[in-house]
Amino acid sequence: MGNTDTVLVVGGGIVGLSTAYYLLRAGMPVEVVERSTVASGASLGNAGWVCLSHSAPVASPGVVRHALRSLGRPDSPVYLRPVANLVPWLLGFWRNSTQSRFERGYLAVANLNRDTFELFEELRESGVDTGLSRPGMVHAFLSPARARHHLDVQRMMAGGRYEVPADVTLGDEARDLDPSLAASVGAAYLVPGEGVVEPAALARSLRDRVQALGGKVRENVEVSGFQRSHGMVTGLRTNQGDLACGAVVIAAGMWSPGLLRRIDRPLPVQAGKGYSFTVDLDPAPAHTLYFGDHNLVASPMNGTTRIAGTMELSGNNNRLDWRRVVALARASRHYLGNWFTHADELPGLIRDPWVGGRPLLPDTLPVIDRIPGHGNAFLNTGHGMLGVTLGPASGRAVAEFVHTGQRPGVLEPFRFDR
Numbered sequence: 066m067g068n069t070d071t072v073l074v075v076g077g078g079i080v081g082l083s084t085a086y087y088l089l090r091a092g093m094p095v096e097v098v099e100r101s102t103v104a105s106g107a108s109l110g111n112a113g114w115v116c117l118s119h120s121a122p123v124a125s126p127g128v129v130r131h132a133l134r135s136l137g138r139p140d141s142p143v144y145l146r147p148v149a150n151l152v153p154w155l156l157g158f159w160r161n162s163t164q165s166r167f168e169r170g171y172l173a174v175a176n177l178n179r180d181t182f183e184l185f186e187e188l189r190e191s192g193v194d195t196g197l198s199r200p201g202m203v204h205a206f207l208s209p210a211r212a213r214h215h216l217d218v219q220r221m222m223a224g225g226r227y228e229v230p231a232d233v234t235l236g237d238e239a240r241d242l243d244p245s246l247a248a249s250v251g252a253a254y255l256v257p258g259e260g261v262v263e264p265a266a267l268a269r270s271l272r273d274r275v276q277a278l279g280g281k282v283r284e285n286v287e288v289s290g291f292q293r294s295h296g297m298v299t300g301l302r303t304n305q306g307d308l309a310c311g312a313v314v315i316a317a318g319m320w321s322p323g324l325l326r327r328i329d330r331p332l333p334v335q336a337g338k339g340y341s342f343t344v345d346l347d348p349a350p351a352h353t354l355y356f357g358d359h360n361l362v363a364s365p366m367n368g369t370t371r372i373a374g375t376m377e378l379s380g381n382n383n384r385l386d387w388r389r390v391v392a393l394a395r396a397s398r399h400y401l402g403n404w405f406t407h408a409d410e411l412p413g414l415i416r417d418p419w420v421g422g423r424p425l426l427p428d429t430l431p432v433i434d435r436i437p438g439h440g441n442a443f444l445n446t447g448h449g450m451l452g453v454t455l456g457p458a459s460g461r462a463v464a465e466f467v468h469t470g471q472r473p474g475v476l477e478p479f480r481f482d483r
């Protein structure tokens with residue numbers, strides 16, 4: 066089956082579908098191979114932010130100390146459960162948490178992210194129903210000191226790429242920035258123009274556009290291996306038979322390492338598991354909300370509110386731990402008020418409790434590159450907290466790489482062997 070010119074894209078999440086779209090726009094025949102349905106991985110229940118003001122790598126000064134303090138406590142924002150390969154990954158993460166690497170990583174991501182809103186606009190003009198709205202993002206804090214610190218770091222890193230206010234807003238005026246904020250919010254600031262989408266709807270619309278442009282999307286087809294000849298991938302083995310190809314792009318999120326092992330290229334990806342659920346709040350948030358002291362977020366979505374957050378390193382799986390849903394709901398009350406009293410009310414109040422794995426390398430930057438030793442095999446994954454935001458930009462860049470054979474400069478920091 067298949068065609069020896071076809072570029073096969075493994076993974077029907079936001080990243081794989083964006084890649085497929087830009088490959089088609091470059092005039093290449095494309096098939097997406099997805100083992101389940103599109104947007105069934107991390108692209109399903111995430112917070113949907115499309116933003117410039119959160120380009121920071123997760124690996125940052127002080128974060129390891131913070132993570133170790135919460136070791137083994139399932140109700141804390143960061144939760145580590147010892148699993149295979151976690152220790153070497155954590156050592157790499159710790160080595161990457163220096164100020165200089167953090168700044169370098171931030172600039173690399175900000176550079177990749179530079180055209181994001183233009184790309185979303187182009188997608189819309191070319192018929193993708195992105196659903197993007199740009200209400201702006203309110204950063205809310207319980208402590209004014211933390212708010213000021215966050216804004217100072219943000220101003221330094223923004224480098225004029227997006228607008229940040231001169232100072233934080235305090236007390237009652239802070240709460241006026243968004244109607245949903247509770248009395249305990251002590252300080253806040255607004256970054257205007259930041260956006261939000263319903264991520265699964267975006268993925269489905271990308272799929273439709275890929276098909277309209279002549280691409281094929283094969284759902285319920287699982288890739289199990291590669292056919293290779295003289296350093297080139299000539300086809301994929303799947304549960305539905307073999308597929309021939311001229312090139313392949315692996316965009317399988319947290320499952321990418323399993324595929325790379327088949328071609329002897331280990332990739333240290335851990336799933337940074339995050340949780341979300343939907344709830345009707347009154348008043349509902351009018352902006353995307355970042356709750357800075359607890360690292361959780363809320364997004365207005367389809368007339369309801371999606372609350373998301375937490376970071377759990379407990380293996381590359383989608384096992385949902387209800388205690389973490391409760392912890393997320395409890396933490397949200399600091400910012401959104403007492404929208405429930407007891408945890409046993411939650412099953413009746415919330416919808417779609419969900420867990421997804423953010424694909425994280427130890428430096429928490431994406432890897433977007435040709436796979437070493439394989440002339441026609443590429444990788445586009447590791448987008449961590451930012452796969453929705455960076456999907457179009459990284460899809461466009463990797464498509465250019467596949468099409469021209471030349472690595473675009475913007476991808477230099479995202480090499481496989483960095």
Ligand SMILES: Cc1cc2nc3c(=O)[nH]c(=O)nc-3n(C[C@H](O)[C@H](O)[C@H](O)COP(=O)(O)OP(=O)(O)OC[C@H]3O[C@@H](n4cnc5c(N)ncnc54)[C@H](O)[C@@H]3O)c2cc1C
Pocket residue numbers: 075076077078079080081098099100101102103104105106107108109110111112113114115286287288289316317318319320321324337338339340341373374420421422423424445446447448449450451452453454455
């Ligand atoms: C709680 C939470 C909130 C988040 N909020 C945001 C946000 O607000 N903004 C943002 O930009 N990002 C956010 N993210 C991150 C974002 O969700 C991810 O970075 C992004 O979805 C990754 O997309 P992907 O396409 O790489 O992976 P996925 O969406 O996981 O897609 C990978 C696909 O590959 C398929 N696959 C795997 N193995 C195979 C195989 N062998 N054969 C065929 N198919 C295979 C899977 O079925 C899956 O569909 C959040 C993540 C979480 C967990």
